[in-house]
Amino acid sequence: IAEEHDLLVISDEIYDRLVYGSHHHIMFAALPGMAERTIHLGGMSKDYAMTGWRIGYTAGPADLIGAMRKIHQYLIMSAPTVGQEAA
Numbered sequence: 001i002a003e004e005h006d007l008l009v010i011s012d013e014i015y016d017r018l019v020y021g022s023h024h025h026i027m028f029a030a031l032p033g034m035a036e037r038t039i040h041l042g043g044m045s046k047d048y049a050m051t052g053w054r055i056g057y058t059a060g061p062a063d064l065i066g067a068m069r070k071i072h073q074y075l076i077m078s079a080p081t082v083g084q085e086a087a
Helices: 062-075 081-086
Strands: 009-012 038-043 056-059
Touching: 038 062, 056 062
Parallel strands: 009 038
Antiparallel strands: 038 056
16 A cells, blocks of 8 residues: 555554564564655663653654654754743
């Protein structure tokens, strides 16, 4: 479907290690032809019991990650909306 309709897939794989029995996790980006159209999201909280630390990561095509980096740069440098409204 993603190839047929030229879609970008955002794959939140925070629970990638939570599998049962003899099953194993397959990253969506590892499927044939999907790496260039997948943004992979992950984090440390579930794998390493780091809840509350808010440490995450993303991987994907360089041009998309670059654009995400620009947006992130400006989001983390300003006061949160709730704090601004409270003030």
